[in-house]
Amino acid sequence: MxxxxxxxxxxxxxxxxxxxxxxxxxxxxxxxxxxxxxxxxxxxxxxxxxxxxxxxxxxxxxxxxxxxxxxxxxxxxxxxxxxxxxxxxxxxxxxxxxxxxxxxxxxxxxxxxxxxxxxxxxxxxxxxxxxxQGIHVDLAKIKSVKDWASPKSPTEIRQFLGLAGYYRRFIEGFLKMAKPMTKLTQKEVKFEWGKKQEAAFQFLKQKLCSAPILALPEGSEDFIVHCDTSNKGLGAVLMQREKVISYALRQLKIYEKKNYTTHDLELGAVVFALKIWRHYLYGTKCTVFTDHKSLQHILDQKELNMR
Structure with a gap:
């Protein structure tokens, strides 16, 4: 938005x-x-x-x-x-x-x-x-999520995640929560709806129905970006004056899992966040937080690899 x-x-x-x-x-x-x-x-x-x-x-x-x-x-x-x-x-x-x-x-x-x-x-x-106050989820849309029956096929999973995914910016760790369900949409995976999938489905519905209000940005100053990575994905939170503006998360691609070092992935999380929120951050000064200390020396390096 x-x-x-x-x-x-x-x-x-x-x-x-x-x-x-x-x-x-x-x-x-x-x-x-x-x-x-x-x-x-x-x-x-x-x-x-x-x-x-x-x-x-x-x-x-x-x-x-x-x-x-x-x-x-x-x-x-x-x-x-x-x-x-x-x-x-x-x-x-x-x-x-x-x-x-x-x-x-x-x-x-x-x-x-x-x-x-x-x-x-x-x-x-x-x-x-x-x-x-800010941006809220549309209660009319959320009602349809609340009443949604458990999916019985990969197509029904995609339909649910298509609607729920529209509001992923309101929910921290959306992709991680949805992972047991998204696995069943892969071609080589047999569809077996078990306890893990049902728990993820119900938890996601509960999170969507109680989604927080996201604040509207106030000016173009004091933006803070928190970045983190795991062996499954890249995550980030955009904040301004202790208020959450947006959440973002994406899964790691196969080649990233195989070839990227921890340093590269942590830097990738920073790049991911700055790109996805560029309409807020371009032309402004912002603070980026990461738990990977070696990244603070990235600008001092004489030679950077092509990645």
Missing amino acids: TYSIKLQGSSVYSKIDLRSGYHQLRIREEDIPKTDFKTRYYHYEFQVMPFGLTNAPAVFMDLVNRVWKPYLDKFVIFFIDDILIYSKNEKEHEEHLKAILELLKKEELYAKFSKSEFWIPKVQFLSHVIDS
Whole structure:
């Protein structure tokens, strides 16, 4: 969620849903014949941009980028046809909302009122709930996790982990918890759902249902990155002023397990963390903590290997 740093300090929100987004773009006259299709009775051509064209998302995003450019990342964030307006207080929000509504009118873009929300203290956006405290998991999504029956095939495991994995940034050690289940999705492994898998499944559900609130970043200073590695994976925690911003974890690849020394893996954890949170850390000074003391001399080495 790269937009989270933009939302720091916000407390009032409005969300506008553009009505049939793609259909608000007319197709050029000379391109209309390219959209023709025939049914049993009639021949049709699209006058407006239809859903399903390969370049439709890119064309629509280009339009939205040009329209919202003056306000983008100042008090507006958008994703396809969802517009999020965020402000620090009600007075500021009144000005922001007025500017956006006037722009919609000027550009002749139409919103769907029934799917839009105005002047709300918290908002659901991209499957997360955002308020002045920080970022929460979406309770509607979590309910489906809570009611999920034990998987009976590798496909059902993938379906569960696909939904649960969307919220892995809220849970420290997500991949480690899920490992007994992910093993059963491998082709060469026979599917046998046992006590280990059931325990991991129930524990993961419990963790997701009680996931903590992740803080929104406050400015671009005082970031602290804690890194660690094990014989199974690389892990990291991003913090700011003693508040957790995000968790991250990934499994080691086979060649890393075989060929990398402890020193290389510990350094790999640092690189992994700095890459995954680069949108927070680039251009700032941050503190990196690692329990591998020899890494502090990495910048003093005259010769570094290619790795």
